[in-house]
Structures are given as structure tokens and as C-alpha cells.
Amino acid sequence: MKSPSETAIVWLTGLANVAGDLPREGRPRAYWSQRAAGPAAPAEPLTLAATAERIKKLAQHLEDERYFARTLGFDCVDDRDGEHSSISDQLSERVGKPDLWELPTVEWTVDDLCDVVEVLHDLVARPTEEQYHDFGGCGWHPVRSSIPSGRRVLSYFVNEILDASVLNLRLAETGEDAGCVVRTGPDEMRTLVDEVIEVHHEPRDEVTHAIAMFRERGASRNDQRLAIVALARVLEERRPLIKSKLQSKDEGTLFNLANNYDLRHNDGKQAVAYGDEFLSWIFYYYLATIQLTDDLLARELYAAP
Numbered sequence: 001m002k003s004p005s006e007t008a009i010v011w012l013t014g015l016a017n018v019a020g021d022l023p024r025e026g027r028p029r030a031y032w033s034q035r036a037a038g039p040a041a042p043a044e045p046l047t048l049a050a051t052a053e054r055i056k057k058l059a060q061h062l063e064d065e066r067y068f069a070r071t072l073g074f075d076c077v078d079d080r081d082g083e084h085s086s087i088s089d090q091l092s093e094r095v096g097k098p099d100l101w102e103l104p105t106v107e108w109t110v111d112d113l114c115d116v117v118e119v120l121h122d123l124v125a126r127p128t129e130e131q132y133h134d135f136g137g138c139g140w141h142p143v144r145s146s147i148p149s150g151r152r153v154l155s156y157f158v159n160e161i162l163d164a165s166v167l168n169l170r171l172a173e174t175g176e177d178a179g180c181v182v183r184t185g186p187d188e189m190r191t192l193v194d195e196v197i198e199v200h201h202e203p204r205d206e207v208t209h210a211i212a213m214f215r216e217r218g219a220s221r222n223d224q225r226l227a228i229v230a231l232a233r234v235l236e237e238r239r240p241l242i243k244s245k246l247q248s249k250d251e252g253t254l255f256n257l258a259n260n261y262d263l264r265h266n267d268g269k270q271a272v273a274y275g276d277e278f279l280s281w282i283f284y285y286y287l288a289t290i291q292l293t294d295d296l297l298a299r300e301l302y303a304a305p
Contacts, residue, residue, distance in 0.1 A: 046165040052105035052113050054161045059087060059120055062154065070125040070145045087123070094119050110167065114181040114217065117158055117171055121179045126150035151179070169217065174198070176205075177212040185215065189284050196287055199294050206230050207290060214283055224279045231286040238293045245296055254289060257282050 046054070066074060073084035092098035095115045100108070108116075126149045127142035155173045162169050172182045175197040185193065193211060200207040207230075213219065214227035235242065235254065242254065 043164070046161070048108070048110060048113065048165070048167065049106040051161060051165040051167060052108040052116075055113065055116060055120075055158065056101075056105055058154075058157050058161065059116070062120075062124065063087070066127045066142045067125065067150055067153070068123050069127065069142045070147075071123045074141070087120070090119055090123060091116065094122075110169075113167075114169070117181055118179060120158075121151060121154060121171065124150040124154045126153055172212075172215075174201070175211055176208045177216065180212075181217055182212075182215040183217050183219070185280065185284065189287075192284065192288060192291060196291050196294070199291075206234055207287075210234075211287070221276060221279070224276070224283065228279065228283050228286060231283065231290060234290060235286060235293070238297075241293055241296060242289075254286075257285070 062068065063072075068087070072086060072090070086101075088098070088101035091100050097112065097115065100112055100116070103112075125145035125147045127145050128149075129142070129144035131141050131143050152173070155171050158171045159173075162171065168184050169181050170184050172178050172180050174194060184190070193215075197208055197211065202208075210227040210230035213230070214224050216223065219227075232255070239255075246254075
């Protein structure tokens with residue numbers, strides 16, 4: 001017979017295995033008058049001010065649920081004089097913005113919003129065990145908490161808000177820049193980035209570093225060029241594999257991009273008058289090719305005796 005802890009582990013393992021198939025909360029179904037009126041017009045993306053207001057309300061809700069108790073402390077009738085901190089204190093201490101939390105969100109800049117999100121990421125921890133303190137009706141006190149699961153909860157809701165905004169930003173959940181607000185690529189490329197990071201998750205991995213460099217919010221054109229050059233270097237190392245698996249014209253096209261655009265060579269023969277959208281195209285093309293070679297390498301390893 002299994003112990004309670006063993007039973008709990010089996011239950012949690014089973015839940016984790018089917019988590020991806022569980023239904024997610026969606027919009028309410030359309031009612032009579034809404035169906036009669038036809039499809040609703042798409043919602044307008046959130047402005048910066050509306051985004052900031054929702055992020056602040058989310059933080060206040062998580063604070064009520066004791067998600068910041070581990071780092072900020074909490075009120076207790078037996079500890080009236082205890083040293084507690086606040087989100088405002090932490091913004092002052094960590095990013096030098098003592099008045100930001102009290103400032104109306106309509107006055108926040110994009111930099112302010114990003115600072116708040118990143119500080120919240122570093123403060124959050126989900127309560128996993130509580131004890132009831134009945135003296136004076138004090139209530140439940142968190143005694144254990146989980147930083148990783150707290151960050152997952154925060155990232156999920158923050159990214160829902162950011163995805164609905166005009167800002168083209170997300171809170172990175174994986175990779176070298178996890179916990180940082182980053183620029184988003186095209187929607188269809190997010191899965192590609194996540195899948196590549198899942199394979200290249202070792203510290204100081206060149207591919208993960210290139211992704212972090214390319215999607216950093218303040219990345220310059222030169223930063224993005226360097227990120228592409230890093231991916232090209234990885235593909236050069238895999239050139240024998242590419243040569244054996246792809247047609248010669250495909251292999252040639254792959255490396256001609258790096259050689260014929262102003263990326264890693266500059267001898268006057270490279271194209272220089274191209275827009276930033278071409279950098280994105282080359283970056284994701286190289287990233288998809290790295291994913292392809294990852295799959296080919298894994299298949300060869302699996303097939304080896």
C-alpha cells in the first residue's frame with residue numbers, strides 16, 4: 001500500500017502528464033443578441049496606460065493571495081513592529097524609482113512598465129503551505145512557497161495582458177533571458193523559439209545566447225546582426241550534415257545569405273541597403289534550420305547501435 005506522499009506524487013505526475021490536454025479558460029459563449037448581431041469586431045489592442053493598469057491590478061491581486069509574502073513579509077497581530085517591505089520599496093531599491101508605484105499608470109512609460117514586470121518576477125513565489133493563526137482572527141500564514149511555480153503563474157497572466165496590447169513585448173519564460181521583458185517576433189515563430197530553447201538549454205549555449213541577443217528589447221541593428229552571425233557559425237559547424245541531407249542549392253542558399261548580406265563580411269560586395277525585416281527573415285530562417293539539424297542529429301543518435 002502506498003504512503004500518502006507516494007500517492008500524492010503519483011497523482012501530481014499524472015496531472016503533469018495530461019496538463020497540455022486540459023481545457024483552458026476561454027471567452028463566454030455568444031448569447032442570443034450577440035449571435036443575432038453576427039461576429040463581434042475584434043477587440044482593440046490595449047494601450048500602454050491600459051496595459052499598465054491591468055499589470056498593476058494583477059500585482060495587487062497576487063499580493064492579496066500572498067504571492068509576495070516570501071520577499072515582502074506580511075502583517076501578523078503578533079508582529080506589528082516587524083520589518084516589512086512593499087512593491088513600492090522594491091522598485092525604489094532595485095531600479096531607483098521610489099514614486100512609481102503610487103504614480104497614476106497613465107503616466108507610466110514603457111520603461112516603467114518593463115521595470116515593474118521584471119521586479120515582480122524576482123519577488124513572486126506561490127504559497128504552497130499555510131498555517132492558520134487564530135489569535136485575534138489573524139488568519140492564514142504562508143509557511144512554504146515555490147519560486148518556480150510563482151513565476152509561471154505570474155508569466156502566464158502577464159503575457160496574456162502583454163499579448164493583448166500594442167507593445168509587442170513578452171516576459172521571457174525560458175532561455176538565457178528568462179525573467180526579462182523581450183521583443184516578440186511573429187506569432188507563428190514563438191513556438192519555434194520555445195522549441196529551440198528547450199533543446200539548447202545548457203548555460204552559455206551559443207544558440208540560446210543568440211536568441212537572447214536578437215529579442216532583447218533594446219537590441220540595436222548591430223546586435224541583431226551579431227545574433228545572426230552566431231547562428232551562422234553554428235550552422236557552419238553542421239555544414240557536413242547539411243550537405244549530406246539537403247540539396248546542394250539549398251545548402252548554397254543558406255550560406256550565401258550570410259556571405260552576401262552585410263552580416264559577417266564587409267568587403268564592398270555585400271548588400272547593405274536592406275530593412276530590419278530582412279534581419280528578422282534571416283534570423284528565423286537560420287533558427288528553423290538549426291531546429292531541423294537538431295532533429296536530424298537526434299535521429300542519427302537514436303538510430304546508432
